[in-house]
Amino acid sequence: MVEEILKFHDKEFIDSAYQNIFGRLPDTHEVNRYRNMLRSGVDKRAVLLAIWQSEPIQRPLSPELDRALTVLQTEMKRERGFRGKMERGRRLEQRIHQIDWKISEIRQTFDELSEQLTRLGVRVDNVGQEIHEKTYPGFVQLQQSADELQRSIEDKLSALEARVGGRAGQLEPVVCRGGSASIAGMADLPGGAQRLVRRVRSLTVR
Incomplete structure (x- = not known):
């Protein structure tokens, strides 16, 4: 029907x-x-x-x-x-196709960022190498100068201590025999002599 x-x-x-x-x-x-x-x-x-x-x-x-x-x-x-x-x-x-397209777009963006980061890393390495090449020789030279200066100061201090030790041997009888009273008066001595006497006293006390 x-x-x-x-x-x-x-x-x-x-x-x-x-x-x-x-x-x-x-x-x-x-x-x-x-x-x-x-x-x-x-x-x-x-x-x-x-x-x-x-x-x-x-x-x-x-x-x-x-x-x-x-x-x-x-x-x-x-x-x-x-x-x-x-x-x-x-x-x-359709939604799956849209998601796939979005994933492809994100993957492409990630690849671009990865490539940019790689290039940036290479540039950083190059800059670091350049800085090292420019500054390391100066640093070595500065270190050598500091070492030489330190040796020079040590040599001068050793020589000065030897001279002071010799002076101390000459003045020791006077200092030990009369102390500060055996000399006519500390105030009458020149300033350099006063300092030398104090140095000798400190060496003899040791």
């Missing part, structure tokens, strides 16, 4: 659906409504179900037609569910 209705097209299809379901022909408003649905691309089976559910049925349908419409409704629901899954799958696939 349903297959026979679906064989018709446009207004004849609408007339056949109304005649078999409601036992009457559709009015102008009903024809225009469902004709617009058909011409807009709506599935003819969906239009038939819309007509079936558009108003209460005043007379009982034949068991064959009622069963056929119920089966058609179940099939359409299943198809809508399948199409919905297909649509969700399509959107998911």
Whole structure:
């Protein structure tokens, strides 16, 4: 029964659906409504179900037609569910492609940054080598000068200590015999002599 209705097209299809379901022909408003649905691309089976559910049925349908419409409704629901899954799958696939593209973009950016860091590391190494080459000889020379200066100071201090030791040996009898009182007076001695006497005293105390 349903297959026979679906064989018709446009207004004849609408007339056949109304005649078999409601036992009457559709009015102008009903024809225009469902004709617009058909011409807009709506599935003819969906239009038939819309007509079936558009108003209460005043007379009982034949068991064959009622069963056929119920089966058609179940099939359409299943198809809508399948199409919905297909649509969700399509959107998911698009999303996966977008994520893959984003990952590729991030990977490219990472590679560029890695290359820049490598170049920067080479530049740092070159600068470090250049600084080493420019400053190391001066540092070595400065270290050598400091060592020479230290040796010179040590030599002069050794010579000075030897001279002071000789002077101490000459003045020791005087200092030990009379102490500060054996000399006419510390205040009467020149400043250099006073310092020398103090140095001798410190050496003899040791």
